[in-house]
Amino acid sequence: MPTAILINPYIYDFAACDLFAKPLSLIKLADWLARRGYDVIFWDLLNPLDKEITSFMKSNPRIKIGKRQKYSRGTFHSEICMKPDVLKNVPRHFRRYGANREYLEKLLKNVSFKPDIVCICITMTYWYLSAGEIVELVRGYFADAAFILGGNYIRLCNDHARKMFPDCILYNEQDFDNLKNYIHLREPDMNMKRLRLYENLVYMPLQTSTGCFNKCPYCASSILYPEMRQFEIAEVMDDFRFYQENYGNLDIAFYDDVLLHDFNTHLKIILEEILKTGYNAMMHTPNGLQVNLIDDNVAEWLKRANFGYIRLSLESSVPYWQKESDSKVDNTHFIDAVKALHKAGYEKDDIGVYLLIGLPGQKAKDVTEAVSFVKENGATARFSEYSPVPGTPYFRYEAEAFPQIVDEPLFQNCSLMAYRNREFDYETLEDLKRLL
Ligand code: SF4
Secondary structure (H helix, E strand, O other), X not given: OOEEEEEEOOEEEOOOOEOOOOOHHHHHHHHXXXXXXXXXXXXEOOOOOOHHHHHHHHOOOOOEOOOXXXXXXXXXXXXXXXXXXXXXXXXXXXXXXXOOHHHHHHHHHOOOOOOOEEEEEOOOHXXXXXXXXXXXXXXXXXXXXXXXXXXXXXXXOHHHHHHHOOOOEEOOOOOOHHHHHOOOOOOOOOOOOOOOXXXXXXXEEEOOEEOOOOOOOOOOHHHHOOOOEEOOHHHHHHHHHHHHHHHOOOEEEEOOXXXXXXXXXXXXXXXXXXXXXXXXXXXXXOOOEEHHXXXXXXXXXXXXXXXXXXXXXXXXXXXXXXXXOOOOOOHHHHHHHHHHHHHHOOXXXXXXXXXXXXXXXXXXXXXXXXXHHHHHOOOEEEEEEOOOOOOOHHHHHHHHHOOHHHHOHHHHOHHHHXXXXXXXXXXXXXXXXXXX
């Protein structure tokens, strides 16, 4: 039987938290490979709930152990590390989040076979450093394995990845079908039971669609998913039942970009089906909901289905920036949506509103105005620091002022917004955070 090791790497970053951070593509790949004849080992090296990782990391006093927080969120295990040379002038601590090299080495020593393939997922473009470390380490044990790298870094920074990982297969496609060009696959056995990859979970990751019909000029959704696709209700319910049967009545985190699209014929039906099973935990939307799609009906359903904390994507209250955001929302939509949520029973503290901060050309006063607008209308403002995403119109624009982002993905990190953008230097940023 061919064998595969799938790895979600630990990461290096200035800040990171477990806001429903499960590697959905890698989870899907594990089942996809198993159905095609592979014996799969799955290592999520970022998972703060992994008991073995936690006990290993606890033995090192330099490591801060992750904690669980309200609404199924949490922090990762972390340790302050040396910054790479290019980031040495950034006045913030650089950390490793998740497990570490020593822990991975321990896992590798216990593998009793030689894997045919090793698949590594690199989610953010500025997280490639740990993947480099992991490829080198794993190759030392399994030199004959084919290394397949995927994830947003591979898809958005392909030129950089080719230089960084010359001996790896860089898989930059949305679905897995073309893996057949690189590895041997049997005919799929669709009756095969799904793999139980995690020992314990506090939420189940569900996705009901991929892509988005909007084209905000700072977002890569339409590059990664040229067409928006909603999954069949039966497909979503299969996922739900798998998690419910294997892990119990967990919270749900929806990973969609536009969860509320065609609400009455899509999400509403899914919620009805889920509630019929007797489900009574809490639902979450890590990505903000689209404000203009919320009316009384939607708000009532969100409440009935126990969406505990509502995240809304307003981005800005300034008409210019709303127009720049593909005119997906205006202030009237926002006021109406919040009224509908209040009517359904949500209070100010239950409604978090994402405001983008640090867009190229944006002024600090634009942000101050947006914070006041959100507060005056009965919701809570939250900042989402802008990061330049390769391939987007704003990336090209920001590259004119800060060309380093083109050749060095580490500079694309949202945590470096204040480092790249003089209008929002660290002091201004701290002042703005005090307004929240
Ligand atoms: S609405 Fe959200 S997901 Fe869609 S393009 Fe805009 S930022 Fe991206």
